[in-house]
Amino acid sequence: MAIQSINPATGAVLKTFDALDADEIDSRLALAAATFASYRRTTFAGRAALMRAAADLLDAGRGDIAVTMTAEMGKTVASAAAEAAKCAKAMRFYAEHAEAFLADEPLDDPSVVGASRAYARYQPIGPVLAVMPWNFPLWQVTRFAAPALMAGNVGLLKHASNVPQCALYLEDLFLRAGFPRGAFQTLLIGAGQVESVLRDPRVAGAAVTGSEPAGQSVAAICGDEIKKTVLELGGSDPFVVMPSADLERAATVAVTARCQNNGQSCIAAKRFIVHDAVYDEFARLFTEKMAALTVGDPMTDGVDVGPVATEQGRVDLEELLDDAVAKGASVLCGGKAPAGPGWFFPPTVVAEVTPAMRLYLEETFGPLAALYRAPDLDTALEIANATSFGLSSNAWTTDPAEQERFANELVAGAVFINGMTTSYPELPFGGVRRSGYGRELGAVGIREFCNQKTVWVG
Numbered sequence: 001m002a003i004q005s006i007n008p009a010t011g012a013v014l015k016t017f018d019a020l021d022a023d024e025i026d027s028r029l030a031l032a033a034a035t036f037a038s039y040r041r042t043t044f045a046g047r048a049a050l051m052r053a054a055a056d057l058l059d060a061g062r063g064d065i066a067v068t069m070t071a072e073m074g075k076t077v078a079s080a081a082a083e084a085a086k087c088a089k090a091m092r093f094y095a096e097h098a099e100a101f102l103a104d105e106p107l108d109d110p111s112v113v114g115a116s117r118a119y120a121r122y123q124p125i126g127p128v129l130a131v132m133p134w135n136f137p138l139w140q141v142t143r144f145a146a147p148a149l150m151a152g153n154v155g156l157l158k159h160a161s162n163v164p165q166c167a168l169y170l171e172d173l174f175l176r177a178g179f180p181r182g183a184f185q186t187l188l189i190g191a192g193q194v195e196s197v198l199r200d201p202r203v204a205g206a207a208v209t210g211s212e213p214a215g216q217s218v219a220a221i222c223g224d225e226i227k228k229t230v231l232e233l234g235g236s237d238p239f240v241v242m243p244s245a246d247l248e249r250a251a252t253v254a255v256t257a258r259c260q261n262n263g264q265s266c267i268a269a270k271r272f273i274v275h276d277a278v279y280d281e282f283a284r285l286f287t288e289k290m291a292a293l294t295v296g297d298p299m300t301d302g303v304d305v306g307p308v309a310t311e312q313g314r315v316d317l318e319e320l321l322d323d324a325v326a327k328g329a330s331v332l333c334g335g336k337a338p339a340g341p342g343w344f345f346p347p348t349v350v351a352e353v354t355p356a357m358r359l360y361l362e363e364t365f366g367p368l369a370a371l372y373r374a375p376d377l378d379t380a381l382e383i384a385n386a387t388s389f390g391l392s393s394n395a396w397t398t399d400p401a402e403q404e405r406f407a408n409e410l411v412a413g414a415v416f417i418n419g420m421t422t423s424y425p426e427l428p429f430g431g432v433r434r435s436g437y438g439r440e441l442g443a444v445g446i447r448e449f450c451n452q453k454t455v456w457v458g
């Protein structure tokens with residue numbers, strides 16, 4: 001796949017880049033290894049000062065980078081600016097907390113292990129490759145890079161091939177902030193060149209955010225090489241609505257949860273499972289609100305939904321919808337891509353979805369929502385857990401006993417009750433089942449790529 005910026009709102013090619021060749025990759029890896037040898041010995045205070053400088057630069061240039069993000073992948077320019085602000089926040093969060101998160105953890109009574117002192121110490125492991133998706137072109141990288149750099153690792157970024165300008169921006173940002181050359185490098189390479197990087201002995205591990213095939217491939221190679229991986233893969237998150245829910249609010253949040261980022265979020269609510277007693281009312285409210293969204297040029301203020309990021313992405317959505325309709329689903333709104341340039345797809349609601357349809361099991365990456373009717377809580381849970389994914393989940397109920405059941409029985413890396421799933425620097429983020437393993441963010445996220453070394457002193 002060529003490394004190209006293509007504006008999804010127009011189809012115009014903005015820029016084309018040559019992929020690095022083997023020699024260029026080799027010199028980048030040599031630089032990463034050399035930088036790690038000294039960077040790992042820098043202090044938390046020193047790293048934090050650089051990380052805060054990166055956050056300040058990001059904040060100061062937010063308007064410009066937001067336009068680049070929108071041009072490359074089609075999110076609305078307001079949401080791009082908000083994403084940049086969130087990245088700056090996460091950088092400051094790790095600048096402030098990394099030292100405490102990675103402080104030695106002593107045993108209260110070392111005599112039980114026959115020691116005078118015994119503790120766990122967190123140490124960086126080396127250059128880590130991040131294989132990243134285009135959908136949150138700054139945020140996905142930042143939540144890898146901020147903890148990695150604060151821990152004393154160095155980062156190598158293989159970004160999605162359709163967001164090279166964002167990828168280069170990030171390398172430049174960390175350089176301008178004062179990080180040493182080699183602390184964070186962007187490798188403009190295609191997916192086919194990832195294996196050679198992973199197999200290189202100078203690379204210590206890999207973080208993947210992306211689709212299942214990408215995760216499988218990287219994990220298989222890293223398994224072969226016995227290298228650590230963290231996988232953040234796809235999701236088909238349920239959004240369950242019970243009779244006690246505030247329906248107006250639930251329907252409003254459901255629309256945002258489905259359509260933010262033009263519907264292309266791993267943690268977007270994708271399957272709306274509604275109790276029989278409130279199904280008709282929720283379906284009416286939800287469909288009205290979905291149909292009322294403004295679709296258009298993502299650079300324009302007031303637009304809610306821009307184009308799908310790639311031509312193939314829209315084809316995938318159309319195929320899932322066609323399959324469902326052919327097998328008896330009904331389309332409550334949307335469903336037909338407009339003529340003209342750009343890969344637009346209207347907010348679409350589908351009902352009467354059955355297990356025979358691909359939509360039942362597969363991830364929909366765009367503004368396409370599936371409605372399910374559930375006669376009771378047990379059935380709602382059964383439908384919610386029926387996919388092979390397990391990223392996040394949402395449940396709307398004011399009944400404390402029901403809240404406990406959802407918290408306990410939804411099979412997912414997170415459960416959000418009476419709200420939509422959002423990632424926060426403060427909270428661990430990650431999935432179970434085919435959504436991946438390992439965690440990003442929070443205290444646990446920074447420890448993933450550390451050697452948790454046991455120190456025993458007699």
Ligand code: NAP
Nearest residue numbers: 132133134159160161191194210211214217232233234266
């Ligand atoms: P993708 O096609 O898997 O691409 C993600 C990254 O993996 C890109 O850099 C891509 O490079 C690379 N890649 C693809 N196949 C590879 C392979 N066989 N070996 C090595 N690298 C490979 O996914 P996407 O379309 O960019 O992103 C959408 C997916 O990401 C969705 O499934 C979404 O749910 C998931 N996602 C998950 C999270 C999470 O935190 N769990 C967050 C965001 C997105 P090229 O671009 O060069 O192909």
